[in-house]
Amino acid sequence: MKLAGHILREDAASAPHRLTAGGLAWGAKRVIDIALSLGLLLLTGPVLVAATVLIASIDRQRPFYIDERVGRNGWLFKCIKLRTLRPDSVLLASYLRQQPAEAARYGDSRKLVNDPRKTRLGAVLRKLSIDETPQLLNVLLGQMSIIGPRPLAPDEWRARGAAARDLLLVKPGLTGLWQVSGRSELTMDERVRYDSQYARDWTLLLDLKILLITPFVILAGRGAT
Numbered sequence: 001m002k003l004a005g006h007i008l009r010e011d012a013a014s015a016p017h018r019l020t021a022g023g024l025a026w027g028a029k030r031v032i033d034i035a036l037s038l039g040l041l042l043l044t045g046p047v048l049v050a051a052t053v054l055i056a057s058i059d060r061q062r063p064f065y066i067d068e069r070v071g072r073n074g075w076l077f078k079c080i081k082l083r084t085l086r087p088d089s090v091l092l093a094s095y096l097r098q099q100p101a102e103a104a105r106y107g108d109s110r111k112l113v114n115d116p117r118k119t120r121l122g123a124v125l126r127k128l129s130i131d132e133t134p135q136l137l138n139v140l141l142g143q144m145s146i147i148g149p150r151p152l153a154p155d156e157w158r159a160r161g162a163a164a165r166d167l168l169l170v171k172p173g174l175t176g177l178w179q180v181s182g183r184s185e186l187t188m189d190e191r192v193r194y195d196s197q198y199a200r201d202w203t204l205l206l207d208l209k210i211l212l213i214t215p216f217v218i219l220a221g222r223g224a225t
Helices: 009-013 024-059 089-098 100-109 120-127 135-140 154-158 161-167 188-201 204-220
Strands: 064-070 075-082 145-147 173-175
Touching: 024 075, 024 120, 024 135, 024 145, 024 204, 064 154, 075 135, 089 100, 135 173, 145 204, 154 161, 161 188, 173 204
Parallel strands: 145 173
Antiparallel strands: 064 075
């Protein structure tokens, strides 16, 4: 998938450190990303195919949702997910008008505790994090990593304020520090702090810890929306 372009070059240029860092550690992270994404695609391939067919046949929706996200150094890319929501803007607007707390949450994170657009199948896919499986293709293409901050849309990224520059230091990931520290149970400030901490303090050992914890968090299903 081709990179869509570059945003806010002055912010990328002013990021605190490591924007163009190389070395054995970064190379090792990339090798691990390729090996894990290939292995996981082979392992989850049948589940992904089944989910794609079910979405098309039961929900009668296009199986994949593709949206623009901010990557390392400010590059934009097309992030791929399985579709779990009905594309119903009228229903969403009506719900947000009736639920001001949820409206504030949606404005911060584009996530809702009880999204009225969520399909029954989509709820299961989200609970098990199957909806994010197609992002393994983004990892293979070098746009994402297995582990990193949550991939953000450009407006979400800008809303991070000073912390936004930290996120340019690393590739966004399928799982990350805040995802294994509470997932959607965390406040937005806590998520921003965890993502910024990961970007600034990244090491291969930190990746290994997150990688080992992630399966238990997914199986527990705690904090999934």
